[in-house]
Structure formats: structure tokens, C-alpha cells
Amino acid sequence: MKQPVRLALLGCGTVGAEVVRLLHEQSADLAARIGAPLEIAGIAVRRIGRDRGELPIDPALFTTDALGLIKRDDVDVVVEVVGGIEPARSWLVEALRAGKSVVTANKALLAEDGGALHDAAAEGDGDLYYEASVAGAIPLLRPLRESLHGDRITRVTGIVNGTTNFILSAMHATGAGFAEALEEATELGYAEADPTADVEGFDAAAKAAILASLAFHTRVGAADVHREGITEVTAADVASAKAMGCTIKLLCIAARGTDGQGREAVSVRVHPAMIPLTHPLASVGDAFNAVFVEADAAGQLMFYGRGAGGAPTASAVLGDVVAVARNRLAGVRSASESAYAALPVRPMGEALTRYHISLDVADRPGVLEAVAGVFARHDVSIATVRQGPADGGKGDAVLVIVTHVAPDAALAATVGELRGLDIVRSVASVLRVEGGL
Amino acid sequence: MKQPVRLALLGCGTVGAEVVRLLHEQSADLAARIGAPLEIAGIAVRRIGRDRGELPIDPALFTTDALGLIKRDDVDVVVEVVGGIEPARSWLVEALRAGKSVVTANKALLAEDGGALHDAAAEGDGDLYYEASVAGAIPLLRPLRESLHGDRITRVTGIVNGTTNFILSAMHATGAGFAEALEEATELGYAEADPTADVEGFDAAAKAAILASLAFHTRVGAADVHREGITEVTAADVASAKAMGCTIKLLCIAARGTDGQGREAVSVRVHPAMIPLTHPLASVGDAFNAVFVEADAAGQLMFYGRGAGGAPTASAVLGDVVAVARNRLAGVRSASESAYAALPVRPMGEALTRYHISLDVADRPGVLEAVAGVFARHDVSIATVRQGPADGGKGDAVLVIVTHVAPDAALAATVGELRGLDIVRSVASVLRVEGGL
Numbered sequence: 094m095k096q097p098v099r100l101a102l103l104g105c106g107t108v109g110a111e112v113v114r115l116l117h118e119q120s121a122d123l124a125a126r127i128g129a130p131l132e133i134a135g136i137a138v139r140r141i142g143r144d145r146g147e148l149p150i151d152p153a154l155f156t157t158d159a160l161g162l163i164k165r166d167d168v169d170v171v172v173e174v175v176g177g178i179e180p181a182r183s184w185l186v187e188a189l190r191a192g193k194s195v196v197t198a199n200k201a202l203l204a205e206d207g208g209a210l211h212d213a214a215a216e217g218d219g220d221l222y223y224e225a226s227v228a229g230a231i232p233l234l235r236p237l238r239e240s241l242h243g244d245r246i247t248r249v250t251g252i253v254n255g256t257t258n259f260i261l262s263a264m265h266a267t268g269a270g271f272a273e274a275l276e277e278a279t280e281l282g283y284a285e286a287d288p289t290a291d292v293e294g295f296d297a298a299a300k301a302a303i304l305a306s307l308a309f310h311t312r313v314g315a316a317d318v319h320r321e322g323i324t325e326v327t328a329a330d331v332a333s334a335k336a337m338g339c340t341i342k343l344l345c346i347a348a349r350g351t352d353g354q355g356r357e358a359v360s361v362r363v364h365p366a367m368i369p370l371t372h373p374l375a376s377v378g379d380a381f382n383a384v385f386v387e388a389d390a391a392g393q394l395m396f397y398g399r400g401a402g403g404a405p406t407a408s409a410v411l412g413d414v415v416a417v418a419r420n421r422l423a424g425v426r427s428a429s430e431s432a433y434a435a436l437p438v439r440p441m442g443e444a445l446t447r448y449h450i451s452l453d454v455a456d457r458p459g460v461l462e463a464v465a466g467v468f469a470r471h472d473v474s475i476a477t478v479r480q481g482p483a484d485g486g487k488g489d490a491v492l493v494i495v496t497h498v499a500p501d502a503a504l505a506a507t508v509g510e511l512r513g514l515d516i517v518r519s520v521a522s523v524l525r526v527e528g529g530l
Numbered sequence: 531m532k533q534p535v536r537l538a539l540l541g542c543g544t545v546g547a548e549v550v551r552l553l554h555e556q557s558a559d560l561a562a563r564i565g566a567p568l569e570i571a572g573i574a575v576r577r578i579g580r581d582r583g584e585l586p587i588d589p590a591l592f593t594t595d596a597l598g599l600i601k602r603d604d605v606d607v608v609v610e611v612v613g614g615i616e617p618a619r620s621w622l623v624e625a626l627r628a629g630k631s632v633v634t635a636n637k638a639l640l641a642e643d644g645g646a647l648h649d650a651a652a653e654g655d656g657d658l659y660y661e662a663s664v665a666g667a668i669p670l671l672r673p674l675r676e677s678l679h680g681d682r683i684t685r686v687t688g689i690v691n692g693t694t695n696f697i698l699s700a701m702h703a704t705g706a707g708f709a710e711a712l713e714e715a716t717e718l719g720y721a722e723a724d725p726t727a728d729v730e731g732f733d734a735a736a737k738a739a740i741l742a743s744l745a746f747h748t749r750v751g752a753a754d755v756h757r758e759g760i761t762e763v764t765a766a767d768v769a770s771a772k773a774m775g776c777t778i779k780l781l782c783i784a785a786r787g788t789d790g791q792g793r794e795a796v797s798v799r800v801h802p803a804m805i806p807l808t809h810p811l812a813s814v815g816d817a818f819n820a821v822f823v824e825a826d827a828a829g830q831l832m833f834y835g836r837g838a839g840g841a842p843t844a845s846a847v848l849g850d851v852v853a854v855a856r857n858r859l860a861g862v863r864s865a866s867e868s869a870y871a872a873l874p875v876r877p878m879g880e881a882l883t884r885y886h887i888s889l890d891v892a893d894r895p896g897v898l899e900a901v902a903g904v905f906a907r908h909d910v911s912i913a914t915v916r917q918g919p920a921d922g923g924k925g926d927a928v929l930v931i932v933t934h935v936a937p938d939a940a941l942a943a944t945v946g947e948l949r950g951l952d953i954v955r956s957v958a959s960v961l962r963v964e965g966g967l
Contacts, residue, residue, distance in 0.1 A: 119680070125747070126870070231831055232672075241845070243552065243556070243560065310563070390842060
């Protein structure tokens with residue numbers, strides 16, 4: 094058995110504590126799989142005295158000097174589970190430049206400035222692994238960055254945020270509105286006290302950027318991702334979706350396509366969308382995550398599992414630790430960032446989407462013609478239309494229209510013009526539609 | 531750009547032709563991902579003149595001298611898509627010993643004598659990759675052999691044979707019997723002219739051995755796998771399952787447990803089983819594959835996709851080719867076989883299973899007591915029991931019993947004794963139950 098591989102752990106919250114626990118419990122197996130034991134050289138925390146329960150670790154290993162720990166010669170691998178942009182970025186850049194291998198779960202940092210980390214990894218000739226940053230324990234990034242490298246990925250569609258999936262699942266199951274479902278999620282611990290990052294889609298957008306970068310061999314950052322949260326999804330929207338045999342999910346979508354000049358490009362977006370109940374993603378309930386991948390030769394693939402939580406995230410972190418530790422022992426480095434394609438990212442207006450639009454209209458001759466005329470003027474083709482009496486009565490009617498695929502800007506402009514029509518009393522619901530229908 | 535990485539392709543059937551096509555179509559992307567172009571040095575086939583449609587390849591590359599091709603100094607990577615034990619084994623052992631990297635889709639060979647290949651790979655210090663051997667395009671082996679190496683896998687449950695899944699899905703949907711559903715599968719091209727390997731579970735058993743080996747760091751061969759096919763699944767069995775809110779799937783199950791002496795052991799088996807319709811595997815229809823993995827920290831994971839077909843299999847082969855080509859350029863080798871745990875494989879009799887048993891019994895006092903007594907004598911605990919009038923009348927009754935988990939031998943002995951009871955007119959259906967109920 095060789096000399097130990099020594100880890101610096103940055104952060105010891107829920108995930109960090111679980112990493113410590115698993116390193117202890119699985120130490121014999123991990124050593125056998127790596128060919129050398131793993132040892133914790135130190136754990137950087139903000140406050141040393143904090144109660145962390147019973148951790149199987151020497152308390153002398155805790156330090157508040159993260160940078161000092163990182164720079165130590167006897168540290169081989171730096172594991173970061175602190176989160177946030179700074180000081181995590183400075184720490185990891187420092188570690189990578191110094192030739193350490195880095196394992197991180199920090200999706201926000203990777204989406205904000207992954208380039209800086211990849212560049213530092215190339216400079217120090219070390220490994221940068223981040224399986225835990227997207228979809229927790231689901232082995233997803235490795236398949237994208239390795240297994241599917243003989244194929245051409247055309248589209249990635251994912252449910253990558255457990256909080257919003259729990260809320261939307263509850264709204265679908267009970268008919269509750271957003272506020273009520275959020276309250277339940279908070280009570281049950283599925284939503285944080287400040288749920289902004291989840292419900293406004295920031296968390297999903299960071300993951301979308303990471304997935305798109307890997308799938309399309311292109312650097313995609315959080316700023317490239319069109320983002321809409323779920324705060325404006327209403328009980329009426331959910332009811333509309335149900336009436337269509339659908340449910341509403343917050344989807345992250347990264348798709349290959351062409352720009353206005355016919356050149357290859359990608360679009361990356363996060364927004365709520367209706368998907369048919371028969372779609373594999375529709376049955377992903379509660380706080381589970383799933384990612385649906387479409388590739389030219391492989392066809393349709395789906396990866397499903399727990400997207401968050403201490404143990405599942407720690408499982409992904411440790412899988413990466415085993416890989417980078419093995420590489421260090423072999424004196425090698427895994428494939429570095431693959432961003433050779435450098436495809437342009439299209440603005441949302443050019444993304445091809447479909448809309449489901451529910452209108453309250455006056456019930457009189459010529460209404461359908463006028464409405465249809467608006468769609469035609471924006472070159473938007475209608476797939477299905479259904480007219481019925483309005484619930485409220487008053488001589489109004491409800492018009493439910495599902496379009497074919499069109500540029501998002503044309504669909505948005507169509508809705509804008511419909512809002513201005515005299516005969517349209519109100520636009521009751523507008524939702525994008527994904528996954529067939 | 532570096533010197534080309536040169537491939538010897540053994541076999542040019544459906545998968546081989548697709549590999550040739552993708553190598554041609556994706557050549558620029560593959561070269562960018564690898565850092566060097568891929569070139570085909572030669573293609574070994576049985577008959578050179580055969581019509582292979584329009585392949586984008588110089589016909590002079592075809593040869594009938596596989597061994598000569600493998601031994602050529604300008605061949606770096608050997609890709610085997612011939613199948614079968616011999617001559618594939620001799621060819622691959624020769625290639626690996628000579629230091630070539632090998633990519634194979636040959637599940638039968640890996641399950642029969644994977645050890646010989648792994649040993650040869652260690653001898654030649656080359657890579658042995660076989661992602662395409664299980665579940666076609668689904669990136670599954672790499673997650674098992676890398677991503678989950680920081681975790682402890684407790685169970686793998688998979689639908690890994692598309693033909694039988696198509697047949698059982700059809701039986702569930704239409705109520706057809708096995709023979710009728712097989713005929714349909716054959717007509718539609720989902721079953722081969724001789725369907726034995728599929729319907730008798732040989733194909734699934736080979737895959738089960740490969741999955742168990744990776745999941746439990748233990749050499750498991752086809753001979754270690756308990757195997758039952760689906761030829762004896764009747765329309766009545768399917769109806770029984772439906773009545774329980776279940777469906778029948780041919781499952782491969784690899785589970786960690788303890789042997790009679792309380793030592794850690796594994797059991798590996800392939801057989802039809804009832805699973806609840808709410809289980810994620812229940813909705814895997816037609817010829818799709820899916821594998822459900824349970825691990826201590828990661829929790830439940832599922833991988834889903836196309837398990838067979840030229841393009842999906844070729845996608846998996848090429849993903850492996852990219853990986854081994856990169857390794858060759860870097861002068862490194864991936865982690866070798868991990869079989870350090872060397873857990874014993876339990877016989878089927880010791881595997882813990884649950885049975886669903888449907889009995890036609892005489893409808894008179896004391897029957898339930900007598901039947902329950904048989905279960906008690908074999909120390910089998912009954913979970914649910916339902917008694918109702920038999921369809922056929924004649925004063926008989928139907929007794930449907932679902933057991934708790936017990937050793938398979940005890941359950942089998944229970945059924946054996948029930949068959950001998952006077953009051954039991956017939957044992958109408960016996961099925962194992964998996965995935966809760």
C-alpha cells in the first residue's frame with residue numbers, strides 16, 4: 094500500500110460532515126479502490142468551536158486558515174463544500190495553480206467563473222472534478238464528459254432543482270397555489286428560509302450552464318442562461334396543464350440549433366413548462382432530480398436520483414475524490430476542459446419553443462378569425478385550438494391554443510398583441526410546452 | 531495535432547457498420563475531443579465480399595486475417611463487435627497482452643471469462659473498456675466503476691434485455707400469452723429467429739454477472755448467476771400481477787447480503803418478477819432498458835435508455851474509444867479491474883426473496899389453517915392473504931398469498947409442500963415479488 098493521499102476539506106456543514114463520516118466508515122474500501130489510504134490533513138471552517146455533532150475526527154484538524162491549509166505541501170487534494178463565489182474562487186484558483194487536485198460541489202462558482210478554474214487547473218496540471226455540483230448523487234457529469242464523447246448530444250432537458258420540483262409536484266397534487274405550496278416546502282425543510290435562489294431559478298440556471306458546457310464542448314456561463322422562476326405559476330396554470338394531460342415542471346434546457354445565419358449555436362434556458370404526463374420527466378416527483386439527454390446515436394437517455402442532501406452530495410464528492418486520488422498515484426491527469434467547439438449562445442428570443450395560451454374572449458362572430466390573424470402575422474403556426482364557454486359566464490368564451498415550434502420572440506410578440514385586442518378580455522395563462530404534446 | 535490513433539475493427543455487422551459510419555461523420559469532433567485523429571487500420575470480417583451497403587471506407591481495409599491485423603505494429607486500439615466466446619477471446623487476449631487497448635461489446639465473453647481479459651490487460655498494461663456490453667448506449671458501467679466508488683452499492687436491479695421486455699410489455703398490454711407475444715416480437719424484429727439467449731435469460735444473466743462484478747468489486751461469472759427465463763410466464767400470471775397493481779418484468783438482481791454464517795456475500799439472479807406499477811422500473815416499456823442502483827449514501831438512482839440497436843451500441847463503443855485513445859496519447863491507463871472484495875456468491879436457495887402464490891383450493895373449513903401451517907413450518911411469514919371464489923365454480927376458492935422476505939429455498943419448499951396438499955387443487959401461479967408491494 095502506498096503513502097496516504099491527503100485531503101484538505103474546505104467547509105464542514107451538512108455535506109462536509111457527511112464527507113468526514115463516509116471517509117471514516119469506508120476507509121478500508123476506499124483505500125482498496127485507490128491503492129492508498131485517504132487521510133484528512135485539515136478542515137477549514139469559519140468558527141472552530143461550532144457544534145458539529147459527533148464527528149469521527151481529531152478536533153485539532155480544524156483550522157480557520159483555509160489558505161494556509163491549501164498551501165501546505167502535504168495536501169494533495171482540496172475538497173471544497175463551502176459554496177458561493179468568494180472566497181471559494183480564490184482558494185480553488187490558488188490550489189489548482191499549486192498543482193493540487195480539486196473536487197468541488199460549487200455550482201454557483203462553476204457557472205459564474207468556471208473558466209478561471211479550468212485555466213488554473215491547466216496551469217497547475219491538476220484535476221478539477223465537480224460531479225456533485227449538478228444533480229447531487231446522480232452520476233451525470235462523468236457520462237457527459239466521458240461516456241458520450243463518441244456521440245453528438247443534441248439536447249439536455251433536466252429537472253435539477255429539488256425545491257421547485259417539490260413545490261410544483263405539490264401544486265399538481267393538491268391544486269394549491271404557489272405561496273401555499275412554498276409554505277409547506279419550507280415547513281418540511283425542502284425550501285430554505287430565503288428561497289430566492291431556488292424559486293427564481295438561479296440554482297437551476299447555474300446547473301444549466303454547467304450541463305450545457307459539457308454537452309456542447311463550449312464555455313457557457315450563468316449570464317448566458319435565460320432564467321425564469323416559478324413564482325408566477327398559478328393554480329390556474331396547473332389546472333390548465335392538467336386539462337391538457339400535462340404537468341408543470343421547472344426545466345433546464347440546453348439545445349443545439351442554428352442561429353439566424355444558419356450557423357450552429359446553442360440555447361440554454363430555465364423556465365417552467367408544461368410537459369405531457371406520459372413524458373419520463375413528468376413522473377419525477379418530490380425533491381428528486383432527473384436529466385433527459387438526447388444524442389444522435391444513443392437516442393434518449395435518462396438519469397434519475399436524489400439531487401441534494403448531505404449523503405447523496407457526499408457520495409458524489411467521494412466518487413470524485415477516489416478518481417483524483419487514483420490519478421495522483423498514477424501521476425496522471427484526466428481529460429481537461431473540452432471547449433473546442435466554442436459555439437455561440439443564442440438569445441432567448443431565437444430559442445425555438447412552443448406556447449400554450451389560454452384566453453378569455455368575447456363570445457361573438459369574428460373572434461377566432463381575429464385571434465388567428467395575430468398568430469399568422471407573427472408567422473406562428475397553431476397546432477391545436479379549443480373553444481368553450483368561460484367558467485364565469487357573462488357571455489364570454491375560453492380559447493385554448495397550442496402552437497407549433499417558433500422563435501420565442503415571435504411567440505412573446507404574439508401574446509403581447511393578443512393582450513391589446515379588444516375582444517380578448519384577458520390572457521389567463523401562458524406557458525411554454527416541452528416534450529411533445 | 532498529434533499522430534493518428536489507429537483502430538482495428540473486428541466485425542462489421544450492424545454495430546460495426548454503425549461504428550464505421552460514426553467515425554466518418556464525427557471525425558472532426560472526435561479528433562478535437564481526443565487531441566488526435568482516429569484512423570481505421572483495418573476491419574476483420576469473415577467474408578470480404580459481403581454486401582455491407584454504402585460504407586464510407588476504403589474496401590482495401592477489409593481483411594479475413596483478424597490475428598494478423600491485431601498484431602500489426604500500427605494498431606493501437608482493437609474494437610471487437612463480433613460476439614461469442616471464441617475466437618473473440620483468443621483475439622482479445624492476444625491484443626491485450628501485446629499492449630493494445632481493447633474496446634468490446636461482448637457481454638457473453640466478459641461474463642464467461644472476464645478474468646482472462648482483465649489479467650491480459652494487466653499484463654499488457656493496456657485499457658479494457660466494455661460500456662456497450664450492458665444496456666447499450668446507457669452510460670452505466672463507467673458510473674459503477676468510477677462515479678460510485680466513494681459509496682457502498684447495496685443492490686442493482688435492472689431490465690437489461692430488450693426482447694423480453696418487449697414481450698412482457700405486450701403481454702401486460704394485451705393479455706396475450708407468451709407464444710403469441712413472442713411471435714409479434716419476432717415479426718417486428720425485436721426477437722431473433724432463435725430467441726433462446728433472450729427468452730431463457732442467458733443474455734440477461736451475462737449482463738448481471740458484469741454488473742455484479744463492478745458493483746461489488748468481486749469477480750462474478752455467468753455460472754454464478756441463477757437464471758430463469760420468461761417462457762413459462764403465462765397470461766394468468768400477468769393477470770394475477772395486474773390484479774395486485776403490478777406488472778411482470780425479467781429482472782437481473784445483484785444484491786449484497788450475508789451468508790448463513792453472517793459473512794458478507796452477494797447473490798446474483800435473473801428471473802421474472804412482479805413489481806408494483808408505481809416502481810420506476812414498471813414504466814420501462816417496449817425494448818428499453820433501465821437499471822436501478824441503490825447505494826448507502828447516494829440512495830436510489832436510475833439509468834434509462836436504449837439497450838440495443840446498431841447506433842446506440844456504437845455510441846457506447848465510440849465513447850470508450852475516445853477514452854482509451856486519450857489514455858494512449860497521455861501514456862496512461864485507466865483504473866484496472868477492481869475485484870479486491872472477492873465476496874462469496876450465495877446459492878439461489880439463500881437469496882432473500884418474496885413470493886406471490888395463487889392457489890385453487892377446496893372451499894371448506896380448515897383450508898386456510900392447513901395452508902398457513904405449511905408456511906409456518908418453513909418459517910415463512912405471510913404478508914397478505916386474500917380469499918375469494920374461484921372463477922370456475924365447482925365449490926372451489928382462490929387463495930392469493932404474498933409472503934414477507936425469506937430464503938428462496940424455504941419459499942420453494944413451501945410451494946412444493948402446498949402442491950402435495952389434498953385441499954390444494956392446483957398452484958395456479960408462483961411469482962417472485964420485487965420492489966416493495
